[in-house]
Amino acid sequence: MIERALKGGVHPDECKLTAPSPIENFPCPERLYVPLQQHLGRKARPMVKKGDVIAKGQKIGEADGFISANIHSPVAGKVKSIDKVMLPNGVFDDAVVIDVDQESNSVAEPTWPLKPVDDLTPDDIRTIAREAGIVGLGGATFPTAVKLSPPENVKIDTLIINGAECEPYLTADHRLMLEHTDEVIRGAELVRRAVGAEKVFVGIEKNKPDAIKKFDGILKRKDGWEVVALKSVYPQGAEKNLIKVITGREVPVGGLPFNVNVAIQNVGTVYSLYRAASEGIPLIERVVTVSGDGVKKPGNFRIPFGVMAREVLEHCEARFGEIEKVIFGGPMMGMSIKGYDVPVIKSTSGILCFVKAVRREPYGCLNCGRCVEVCTLHIAPTRVVKLVRAAKWDEVKKAGIMNCMECGCCAYVCPSKIPLVQWIRYGKFMLRKMEAQR
Amino acid sequence: MTEKLYVSSSPHVLSPEDVPKIMRHVIYALIPTVGGAVYFFGLRALAVIVLCGAVAVITEAVILAVRKKKVSTIMDTSALLTGILFALTLPPSVSFGTAAIGAFIAVAVGKQVFGGFGQNIFNPALVGRAFLQAAFPVEMTTWVPPRVLQKVDAVSFATPLGGFKFSHLMTSHTSLFLGSVGGSLGETSALLIIIGGIYLLWRRYIDWRIPVSACASLVLLSAIFYLINPQKYPDPVFMLFAGGFMLGVWFMATDPVTSPVHPKAVWIYGAGIGFLVVIIRLFGGMPEGIMYSILFMNALSPMLERFTRPRMLGEER
Numbered sequence: 001m002i003e004r005a006l007k008g009g010v011h012p013d014e015c016k017l018t019a020p021s022p023i024e025n026f027p028c029p030e031r032l033y034v035p036l037q038q039h040l041g042r043k044a045r046p047m048v049k050k051g052d053v054i055a056k057g058q059k060i061g062e063a064d065g066f067i068s069a070n071i072h073s074p075v076a077g078k079v080k081s082i083d084k085v086m087l088p089n090g091v092f093d094d095a096v097v098i099d100v101d102q103e104s105n106s107v108a109e110p111t112w113p114l115k116p117v118d119d120l121t122p123d124d125i126r127t128i129a130r131e132a133g134i135v136g137l138g139g140a141t142f143p144t145a146v147k148l149s150p151p152e153n154v155k156i157d158t159l160i161i162n163g164a165e166c167e168p169y170l171t172a173d174h175r176l177m178l179e180h181t182d183e184v185i186r187g188a189e190l191v192r193r194a195v196g197a198e199k200v201f202v203g204i205e206k207n208k209p210d211a212i213k214k215f216d217g218i219l220k221r222k223d224g225w226e227v228v229a230l231k232s233v234y235p236q237g238a239e240k241n242l243i244k245v246i247t248g249r250e251v252p253v254g255g256l257p258f259n260v261n262v263a264i265q266n267v268g269t270v271y272s273l274y275r276a277a278s279e280g281i282p283l284i285e286r287v288v289t290v291s292g293d294g295v296k297k298p299g300n301f302r303i304p305f306g307v308m309a310r311e312v313l314e315h316c317e318a319r320f321g322e323i324e325k326v327i328f329g330g331p332m333m334g335m336s337i338k339g340y341d342v343p344v345i346k347s348t349s350g351i352l353c354f355v356k357a358v359r360r361e362p363y364g365c366l367n368c369g370r371c372v373e374v375c376t377l378h379i380a381p382t383r384v385v386k387l388v389r390a391a392k393w394d395e396v397k398k399a400g401i402m403n404c405m406e407c408g409c410c411a412y413v414c415p416s417k418i419p420l421v422q423w424i425r426y427g428k429f430m431l432r433k434m435e436a437q438r
Numbered sequence: 439m440t441e442k443l444y445v446s447s448s449p450h451v452l453s454p455e456d457v458p459k460i461m462r463h464v465i466y467a468l469i470p471t472v473g474g475a476v477y478f479f480g481l482r483a484l485a486v487i488v489l490c491g492a493v494a495v496i497t498e499a500v501i502l503a504v505r506k507k508k509v510s511t512i513m514d515t516s517a518l519l520t521g522i523l524f525a526l527t528l529p530p531s532v533s534f535g536t537a538a539i540g541a542f543i544a545v546a547v548g549k550q551v552f553g554g555f556g557q558n559i560f561n562p563a564l565v566g567r568a569f570l571q572a573a574f575p576v577e578m579t580t581w582v583p584p585r586v587l588q589k590v591d592a593v594s595f596a597t598p599l600g601g602f603k604f605s606h607l608m609t610s611h612t613s614l615f616l617g618s619v620g621g622s623l624g625e626t627s628a629l630l631i632i633i634g635g636i637y638l639l640w641r642r643y644i645d646w647r648i649p650v651s652a653c654a655s656l657v658l659l660s661a662i663f664y665l666i667n668p669q670k671y672p673d674p675v676f677m678l679f680a681g682g683f684m685l686g687v688w689f690m691a692t693d694p695v696t697s698p699v700h701p702k703a704v705w706i707y708g709a710g711i712g713f714l715v716v717i718i719r720l721f722g723g724m725p726e727g728i729m730y731s732i733l734f735m736n737a738l739s740p741m742l743e744r745f746t747r748p749r750m751l752g753e754e755r
């Protein structure tokens with residue numbers, strides 16, 4: 001085991017209230033709303049129509065191109081319609097509405113060959129990732145198959161398994177690492193084989209000592225594998241940060257991990273990959289942390305995609321009416337949703353409810369430099385935002401705005417309560433728009 | 439069942455630090471220095487400080503009201519802080535009228551003319567001070583001895599820096615450090631200033647690089663001159679603790695609004711202040727140079743910032 005710490009970043013109250021709560025299976029409701037856009041990239045094309053009877057695990061949305069992902073039905077049932085639902089980002093988009101048949105136990109045959117996992121070749125593993133609709137479950141939801149296919153001339157020497165879970169409140173990855181240690185390691189082994197890495201690091205923050213102990217107990221006897229105990233700092237789990245902390249390498253601006261010969265996968269992702277490979281179950285559900293002072297019964301739940309937040313929160317005895325804010329994801333990077341009728345999708349690591357929403361009353365910039373100090377990408381947010389506000393677009397671009405990962409550290413720490421991330425998003429939006437017009 | 443959810447941009451949690459809190463703590467950090475002013479120069483010192491604080495706050499409130507801004511932001515206490523800091527730069531014998539004019543100028547011209555909080559280029563307290571220096575040069579350079587030294591002939595009394603410059607008189611390091619010397623209300627005791635400064639460093643409300651780089655450059659440069667000719671030039675410790683250097687470096691140069699944020703720029707900014715102070719003190723017409731040094735580096739700060747953007751993670755340069 002080795003120890004590492006991220007320089008910069010912030011450390012908000014961890015509030016990991018649900019760390020001791022074992023993962024529970026969420027009771028499947030009568031109806032699911034399974035969106036076709038649950039990932040980064042192109043929306044999946046619907047493969048079913050109204051009235052179709054479908055089996056659990058059946059592919060209902062087909063990946064549209066390389067950067068896209070298949071969508072599967074989490075349940076057996078009947079397609080009621082294809083309708084618009086509100087996604088966590090507030091945009092309305094197509095979803096397959098399924099009336100669940102609680103009696104039926106029909107399960108679809110996987111669309112990939114089921115073999116003993118030890119016999120799977122790198123190509124098999126990529127096929128499984130693509131067919132099973134696996135995407136990065138750490139939050140970015142980038143299609144995993146793409147990440148497992150580095151360019152031919154690139155040699156990946158290091159694989160990092162990301163178990164940092166540095167967002168406050170979230171404990172889904174923590175529970176997964178504790179309760180499914182073996183599956184996570186086997187999933188990591190599949191990724192290792194697919195990308196051909198010699199060295200595997202499992203990065204876990206020290207606020208999860210039990211998980212560190214469990215992994216170290218197994219991995220210290222495994223050649224080339226190592227647990228990295230990380231001092232708890234946000235945003236250590238961001239890819240570029242974790243790569244820098246563990247390997248010392250800096251992913252070039254605008255580049256990807258493979259540029260520095262590294263592959264990186266979240267624990268939830270490798271777990272799902274393993275389940276797809278060993279049991280033939282595509283990505284149809286995930287572990288979600290439900291927490292915050294707005295729910296009476298917080299916990300970690302395995303929830304099928306397409307369950308509405310309303311149903312999740314009813315189950316957790318939310319104080320509807322008192323709640324001011326609901327967040328999909330963590331409090332630093334998550335999205336606050338407009339209403340309760342938003343379905344759980346592949347990116348939903350948590351649903352957090354707060355009785356009191358934090359409201360900002362911005363001052364002028366004090367020029368205190370705190371935002372500069374905490375930005376782990378060294379973007380100098382105060383200057384970028386001043387340039388955005390002055391609409392000096394050339395300079396905005398040169399200042400590196402497109403590199404910002406919107407981790408939120410700068411806005412968190414700002415004593416003037418300036419919504420820096422919002423300004424940065426606006427700046428990026430304007431630049432993209434101008435680029436498109438050109 | 440109300441379903442109105444509050445929607446806002448991430449992050450959804452904010453740190454407990456805010457502007458009013460920071461300003462408040464800087465004022466707390468000035469308590470030892472204010473106490474020292476009263477101890478060395480009597481209750482009149484307190485009256486000057488209270489007056490300047492009040493004028494500053496009223497000026498700010500009136501201007502905010504006229505500009506139709508939220509007057510409640512007066513509660514951020516930044517105007518009060520400006521008033522107090524300004525008062526601490528005044529000679530103890532200053533008249534109440536002069537002090538009030540200066541405090542008004544500090545807030546009105548030093549801060550609000552530029553657009554208010556966070557917009558000003560120059561340290562407002564020093565703008566007020568510089569104005570008085572130009573308008574009332576004699577009053578601004580008339581010094582009285584601290585109460586502990588009342589026996590001294592008060593008419594021809596000089597500050598340690600003035601004494602050195604014009605009559606080559608040396609003041610003991612101990613008196614300089616403790617503060618039983620002549621000078622502006624808040625500048626005489628290095629000890630009390632440093633106590634406040636360390637408090638601010640500990641709370642991380644000021645950038646440590648500023649005092650470190652300013653002191654280091656002042657000591658280094660004055661040591662060079664001292665080694666060349668110890669008869670003609672004062673020693674570095676004298677330079678460090680005499681005059682307004684300590685007050686300026688810990689409480690004015692560190693003003694976030696008017697100092698840079700990029701680490702490299704901060705080093706240059708601090709070092710520049712130390713450098714200029716030595717040059718002005720040793721070769722200029724005035725005995726003290728801290729005020730102009732800080733104002734000059736304030737003016738330079740936006741440019742320093744432009745050329746010192748930090749290297750981004752993974753950026754090739």
Ligand code: SF4
Nearest residue numbers: 365366368369371414
């Ligand atoms: S943290 Fe806020 S107040 Fe401080 S420099 Fe950055 S934007 Fe300005």
Ligand code: SF4
Nearest residue numbers: 375404406407408410
């Ligand atoms: S500028 Fe972007 S990357 Fe840097 S702290 Fe702010 S949100 Fe994070």
